[in-house]
Amino acid sequence: MHLTILYRGSLISCNYGCEYCPFAKRQQTAAELAIDKQSLERFVNFISQHPQHQFSILFTPWGEALIHSWYQQALIKLTQLPNVNKAAIQTNLSCQLDWVEECNKDKLALWATFHSEWVSRDRFLQKCLNLDKKNVKFSVGVVGFPNFKTEIAALRQQLPNHIYLWINAVKSELPNLSPADQKLFQSIDPLYELNTNHYPSFGHSCRAGKSVISVDGDGTMRRCHFIKEPIGNIYDSDWEAVLVNQPCSNQTCHCHIGYVHLEYLKMNQVFGSGILERIPDNWVYQECLV
Secondary structure, three states: OEEEEEEEOOOOOOOOOOOOOOOOOOOOOHHHHHHHHHHHHHHHHHHHOOOOOEEEEEEOOOOOOOOOHHHHHHHHHHHHOOOEEEEEEEEOOOOOOHHHHHOOOOOEEEEEEOOOOOOOHHHHHHHHHHHHHOOOEEEEEEEOOHHHHHHHHHHHHHOOOOOOEEEEOOHHHHHHOOHHHHHHHHHHOOOHHHHHOOEEOOOOOEOEOOOEEEEEOOOEEEOOOOOOOEEEEOOOOOHHHHOOOOOOOOOEEOOHHHHOOEHHHOOHHHHHHHOOOOOOOOOOOOOOOO
């Protein structure tokens, strides 16, 4: 069996303070962080103790994880396991990058987000170029607020063409987005329009719950991050029995880490092996004139 796991532990703190984020500049106590560390180590051990299965893992923390050594160590260990196909993580890329040299870089991938209000473009770009030089697979992303457009466009011009720059559509702002800004975002990210939709999902077949699940720090399994009802716990002896096909129970799905698994959208044909780290298959940037 091959299982994709979206892991989100109890980390809810970040070193950035983006005004639109509920976890901005939030701090946790040493005791709270210790619980997150212990939970993550237990999860990594679980993966190593199930060599009969293949796993792909995306860490989707509520906050910045890679400033904590235990997340770096988790990625090092996971990428060295023969039953792990890929270990990826969402990050603002503010950490040091020396630890990636200890990873199996054929299995490591980063989903890096640029926050222009908290880091200079030059500093972020240097981190990206460093990753590229180290042969680490990664995508670069931004949040699609119009007031960030100058920095977004400049970053796209400075990134190598083989690095995908995605723009997360701010769904609540779309009615107020000017045609010129829409055209700009589409020219920078040819897949931008895909992220502007609330896709019908109720009753539709989805890989979530069968070959894709979300797992929290306690091991609680859910179909995905957006369906709160638990389906089991990976630390129970019968955890595999709950992995079954069933239609989505939500009316719509609008987040990349959710809708890419809806069968009818066939997003696996768009992203191929880069579906977790959000890198389109055979990607090379060519400006899209719309």
